[in-house]
Amino acid sequence: xTDGVAxxxxxxxxxxxxxxxxxxxxxxxxVGVDAITEAAGTNKMTLYRHFESKDELIVxxxxxxxxxxxxIWDEFEAKHPGDKLAQLHAWVQKASELLSADSRGCDMxxxxxxxxxxxxxxxxxxxELKEAQREKLVALCRDAGIGQAELLADxxxxxxxxxxxxxxxxxxxxxxxxFVRMAESLIASFRAR
Amino acid sequence: xTDGVAxxxxxxxxxxxxxxxxxxxxxxxxVGVDAITEAAGTNKMTLYRHFESKDELIVxxxxxxxxxxxxIWDEFEAKHPGDKLAQLHAWVQKASELLSADSRGCDMxxxxxxxxxxxxxxxxxxxELKEAQREKLVALCRDAGIGQAELLADxxxxxxxxxxxxxxxxxxxxxxxxFVRMAESLIASFRAR
DNA sequence: GCTGGAAGTTACAGACCGGTAACACCCTAG
DNA sequence: CTAGGGTGTTACCGGTCTGTAACTTCCAGC
Numbered sequence: 001x002t003d004g005v006a007x008x009x010x011x012x013x014x015x016x017x018x019x020x021x022x023x024x025x026x027x028x029x030x031v032g033v034d035a036i037t038e039a040a041g042t043n044k045m046t047l048y049r050h051f052e053s054k055d056e057l058i059v060x061x062x063x064x065x066x067x068x069x070x071x072i073w074d075e076f077e078a079k080h081p082g083d084k085l086a087q088l089h090a091w092v093q094k095a096s097e098l099l100s101a102d103s104r105g106c107d108m109x110x111x112x113x114x115x116x117x118x119x120x121x122x123x124x125x126x127x128e129l130k131e132a133q134r135e136k137l138v139a140l141c142r143d144a145g146i147g148q149a150e151l152l153a154d155x156x157x158x159x160x161x162x163x164x165x166x167x168x169x170x171x172x173x174x175x176x177x178x179f180v181r182m183a184e185s186l187i188a189s190f191r192a193r
Numbered sequence: 194x195t196d197g198v199a200x201x202x203x204x205x206x207x208x209x210x211x212x213x214x215x216x217x218x219x220x221x222x223x224v225g226v227d228a229i230t231e232a233a234g235t236n237k238m239t240l241y242r243h244f245e246s247k248d249e250l251i252v253x254x255x256x257x258x259x260x261x262x263x264x265i266w267d268e269f270e271a272k273h274p275g276d277k278l279a280q281l282h283a284w285v286q287k288a289s290e291l292l293s294a295d296s297r298g299c300d301m302x303x304x305x306x307x308x309x310x311x312x313x314x315x316x317x318x319x320x321e322l323k324e325a326q327r328e329k330l331v332a333l334c335r336d337a338g339i340g341q342a343e344l345l346a347d348x349x350x351x352x353x354x355x356x357x358x359x360x361x362x363x364x365x366x367x368x369x370x371x372f373v374r375m376a377e378s379l380i381a382s383f384r385a386r
Numbered sequence: 387g388c389t390g391g392a393a394g395t396t397a398c399a400g401a402c403c404g405g406t407a408a409c410a411c412c413c414t415a416g
Numbered sequence: 417c418t419a420g421g422g423t424g425t426t427a428c429c430g431g432t433c434t435g436t437a438a439c440t441t442c443c444a445g446c
Contacts, residue, residue, distance in 0.1 A: 011393070027309045029222040032433060044435080046393055054434065105306070112362035113298070113306045116220045130363045154368035155352070155375050162355030169305035170323045175347035182348050189382060204423070225403060236424060237405080247404065 012050040014040040020061045024107055028058055028114050058111070058122050065107045066129040073136060084144040091140065092183045095160050099176055105164035133157075145191075152190045156183055205243040207233040213254045217300055221251055221307050251304070251315050258300045259322040266329060277337040284333065285376045288353050292369055298357035326350075338384075345383045349376055 018040035022031045033054055037047050051057040072094060080086035104110070108126045115122050134157060141156075142149035160183075163176035170176075211233035215224045226247055230240050244250040265287060273279035297303070301319045308315050327350060334349075335342035353376075356369035363369075 025309065027222075027307060029220075029307070030309055033435085034433085043394060045395080045437095048435065049392080104309070109358050109362050110306050113303050113358065114220060114222070116218065116223055116297070126362050127364060130359075130367070134363070134368065151371060151374070154371050157368045158352050158355030158359060158372070158375070159348070160355070161359050162351030162353070165302050165306065165358050166323075166351060166354050169302050169319050170327070171320060174323070175327065175350045178344060178347050179351070181344070182351070226405085227403085238407095238425085239423060241405065242422080 011040070011042045011046050015042065015047055015050065015057070016060060016064055019057055020065055020107075023058070023061055023111075024065075024104055028111055033057075055121050058115075059125055062108055062111060062122060062125055062129065066132075069133070076140075084140060088140055088144050088187060089184075091137070092156075092180060092187070095163075095183070096180045099163055099167060099172075099179060103167045103172060105168055106161065109161060109165065141190075146187075147193055148190060152186065155186060159183060159186075204233070204235045204239050208235065208240055208243065208250070209253060209257055212250055213258055213300075216251070216254055216304075217258075217297055221304055226250075248314050251308075252318055255301055255304060255315060255318055255322065259325075262326070269333075277333055281333055281337050281380060282377075284330070285349075285373060285380070288356075288376070289373045292356055292360060292372060293365075296360045296365060298361050299354065302354060302358065334383075339380075340386055341383060345379065348379060352376060352379075 015036060019031075019036045022036055022039060033044055033047055036057075037044050047057070051060065076087040076090045076094075080090060108130060111122055112126050117123075134153065137157060138150050138153040141153045146152055159179060163179045166174050166176045208229065212224075212229045215229055215232060226237055226240055229250075230237050240250070244253065269280040269283045269287075273283060301323060304315055305319050310316075327346065330350060331343050331346040334346045339345055352372060356372045359367050359369045
């Protein structure tokens, strides 16, 4: 009967997937565990058998989201093997697609905004994962032959981060609409140096 | 005895000021009205005599924060009367000071992340106020004699927005540390065109 | 077919949430 | 002195939150 909720996979996977989706759409503090389990076609007890607390579920969701994002990098390498500059342009393209497709921005950044407690377990992993993403982009810029690779990578990072949050406050017609133009002109400018 | 909480001003003002501060530090959904009134040295009934709901209090807080931010623009004009380019550099300087002094970013952007309900009354005013700020920056760039004023203003906006959210996820040592350098080099580059 | 573990069910605890009612108080304007 | 509005106090409502206990049901592997 497969039920449609999540193709009748194991409860833990359904919970994780549903939680990711609901946290993304409604925010972490905007979703209760009851709502998650119901949407996942299971119940609260089962959730607490697999995750010791909501906080641990949050952390696991962030890790899963980061793992998905990490797979995108593999696509770049697959589509443009060895051509790091083409991969950088693909990164810009992919970022712009994410902006068009979804106005709720980056789950990790959003979580950092929502979870203000400085000792929240999720803060550790957010920082780790964001730093790992930064490393990847720096390496991509450097391998693309750009001199000030760190500076370009950081600038592109801030632009994208800003675009993703700007979409949530002013909407898609705001400054974020110019993201591709900004990013491409930046890359060109750094290459010319 | 003045009590120290807010120098014994009127309850409404104390509530508004305290709520701004607590929303900023702990997030909107992370603070209850009881905590606000207690910190403001008053009680819940008094809050609900001045604000018809928590949502209205939120809106009023955002307006108050925007009004404060608006006063910063007056400083620019006062310190560099007529010199729009100097005012633009002052904007960069001020933005960098805000980044150093406070790691919780922009209240309006944070509110947009937290308040996911599309019909939330705060969403209207967030969009309005952000658009007003954008107008100001565009005008400043244009009056500073920059050709593609909108594009520069939007780019600077995204950079700052990104820096403010990046501080919350990766911290002050992340990409946001390079904000001034990025912004100044952007301005120089646009001026050269 | 039996058994053992995973999953579902129901009910509940204890805390907190936004919001309200009823009433006592104080302080200032007349 | 007095009247009245702003304020403080207490108690409460109904709902929601995370997390747990006790029990039943299902199903796969032997």
